[in-house]
Amino acid sequence: MKFNNWKLTDSTIEWAGGKPSAFSIPTAQLLDTEKVADNDGPLYKWILLATAEDWLDDDELYDLNFAFVYAAGAAGLKIDYQVFDATLDYQFEILDDGEDEDDDDDDI
Numbered sequence: 001m002k003f004n005n006w007k008l009t010d011s012t013i014e015w016a017g018g019k020p021s022a023f024s025i026p027t028a029q030l031l032d033t034e035k036v037a038d039n040d041g042p043l044y045k046w047i048l049l050a051t052a053e054d055w056l057d058d059d060e061l062y063d064l065n066f067a068f069v070y071a072a073g074a075a076g077l078k079i080d081y082q083v084f085d086a087t088l089d090y091q092f093e094i095l096d097d098g099e100d101e102d103d104d105d106d107d108i
Contacts, residue, residue: 004059027075030077
């Protein structure tokens with residue numbers, strides 16, 4: 001199964017796009033969480049790691065979010081949707097901040 005440039009295998013979500021970068025999420029670790037200093041609760045680690053990759057654009061990250069939910073369901077994993085929503089809120093804040101910085105660069 002593919003979600004644009006993301007390929008789901010029995011054991012991973014893998015980047016399958018044309019860029020020369022690699023990113024692979026082991027399904028067994030899909031729901032790993034971590035705490036972020038400026039956030040109260042746990043967030044899904046792999047979405048944060050992907051968001052930090054400069055070579056992934058917003059659309060590719062959104063596609064990953066869909067692949068993430070699908071892969072969890074296909075593997076029988078139970079997503080905590082409060083954690084997922086908090087993770088996406090955090091991701092969108094980061095993406096918005098990045099757009100604001102790009103807008104500031106245009107003024108120079």
